[in-house]
Amino acid sequence: WxxxxxxxxxxxxxxxNSTLLTINAGDYIFYTDWAWTSFTVFSISQTLMLVxxxxxxxxxxxxxxxxxxxxxxxxxxxxxxxGAWFALGYPYDFIVTPIWLPSAMLLDLxxxxxxxxxxxxxxxxxxxxxxxxxxxxxxxxxxxxxxxETAFKYPRPTLPPYMTPIEPQVGKFYNSPVxxxxxxxxxxxxxxxxxxxxxxxxxxxxxAA
Numbered sequence: 001w002x003x004x005x006x007x008x009x010x011x012x013x014x015x016x017n018s019t020l021l022t023i024n025a026g027d028y029i030f031y032t033d034w035a036w037t038s039f040t041v042f043s044i045s046q047t048l049m050l051v052x053x054x055x056x057x058x059x060x061x062x063x064x065x066x067x068x069x070x071x072x073x074x075x076x077x078x079x080x081x082x083g084a085w086f087a088l089g090y091p092y093d094f095i096v097t098p099i100w101l102p103s104a105m106l107l108d109l110x111x112x113x114x115x116x117x118x119x120x121x122x123x124x125x126x127x128x129x130x131x132x133x134x135x136x137x138x139x140x141x142x143x144x145x146x147x148x149e150t151a152f153k154y155p156r157p158t159l160p161p162y163m164t165p166i167e168p169q170v171g172k173f174y175n176s177p178v179x180x181x182x183x184x185x186x187x188x189x190x191x192x193x194x195x196x197x198x199x200x201x202x203x204x205x206x207x208a209a
Contacts, residue, residue: 010199011057011070016077036177039141043134043181048192050074050100051129054107055121055196064112071104099136103129118197126193130185134178 053074054067075098106128107121114120 011053011060039137040134040177040181040184043137043177044185044188046100046137047103047130047133047181047185047189050103050133051107051126051189052192052196052199054104054129055125055193056199058107058111058121059118059197059200062116064108064116067104067107067111068101071098071100074100097140099133099140102136103133106132122190122193122197126190127186129193130187130189131182134181134185137181138178 050071054070057070058064058067060066107125110125110128111117111121114124
């Protein structure tokens, strides 16, 4: 029971950290001058948080579908946490859509289709999550209100002067933030999928010591 509780504790910690990271990532559309730069960076960071937690949870249970459940946990945590924005005067529709679920479903699909092969999960699953999440993240941007309009309509009193929204310099840094995020995410996603699998081994060894 101690080993199982330790696993669940790790899962909760990773899910909470994923939620905190996502809330910060959701803030970037206020900083419109850095929108595409931040989009790429946060797409990659969300990819890594999703893939390490979902892989860890998936290989822990050994049940295809668990990764999607983990993505749902991240989504619900984020919705609850962002409910605080409503109290601060922000529109409640200014919120992230469940962009992790389709990517988590791909992870589950790979695990199921390869008959629970961990190496295939790491290589194919990591690549698929890394390539798909920036695409769904762009869909997320399209579903929210115009960032510039929202930033001026709901000014943040604590926003420092250097973060004041200005006209965006679209394309100033990257020609295709989705492609750049997908490329980097595909490479790093495999690494973090391997880490997620390895966490199980480490945890079992630590609990058995």
